[in-house]
Amino acid sequence: MTARPADLLIDRPAVTDGASLWRLAKDSKTLDLNSSYSYLLWCRDFAGTSAVARGADGEPVGFVTGYVRPDRPGTLLVWQVAVDSAHRxxxxxxxxxxxxxxxxxxxxxxxxxxxxxxxxxxxxxRLFTSFAARHGADLAREVLFPADLFPDGPHDPEVLYRIGPLTPTNAH
Incomplete structure (x- = not known):
């Protein structure tokens, strides 16, 4: 596991964290911003497959949202990762x-x-490449969604990163 600030707590998000996650995503300037409602739902319905980092005051300073793929129950799809600029x-x-x-x-x-x-x-x-290396897992890349599939204006393609296999000994 990587080093982190001693006063940092990583736990599951609560519904009351939804607004903070939305703000972190908005302030990232790189993530596709979803509606504030979607972050509230995410914190309710996918808290078990997501994590939030809390600073000394208990407020979220970072998050990762994800879900287990219904058709591949051994695969976690990481949806978004954001960290407050002051804590990067x-x-x-x-x-x-x-x-x-x-x-x-x-x-x-x-x-x-x-x-x-x-x-x-x-x-x-860098985050996902180093994650794969740290855990001794293979990493494969392929375009999942080409730019022309996005209906709402110019969008870069989305490249799928597949990392695995993870085992109990290399997942920590």
Missing amino acids: GLGIAAALLDGLTARLTAERGITRVETTITPGNTASE
Whole structure:
């Protein structure tokens, strides 16, 4: 597991965290911002497959949202990862990802992680590439959604990162 600030707590999000997650996503300037309602629902319905990092005051300073794929129950799809700009560079995103995957490996037996990243999102590329290396897992990439599939204007393609297999010994 990666080092993180000593006063950082990683746990499951609560519905009351929805507004903070929406603000973190909005302030990231890189994530596709979903409606505030969707973050409230996410914190209610997918809290078990997501994680939030809380600072010393208990307020969220980062999050990772994900879900277990219905057609592949051993695969966690990571939807979004965000860390407050004042807390970046401290290993919080890596600690969130490591903590969530360790929990889901133990609780649900996940063996794989997937995410999509737009080309040029260097921070996310580094996060998931280093995650795979840290856990001794294979990493494969392929375009999942080409740019022309997005109906709402210009959008970069979404590249699928497939990481695995994870085992109980390399998921921590």
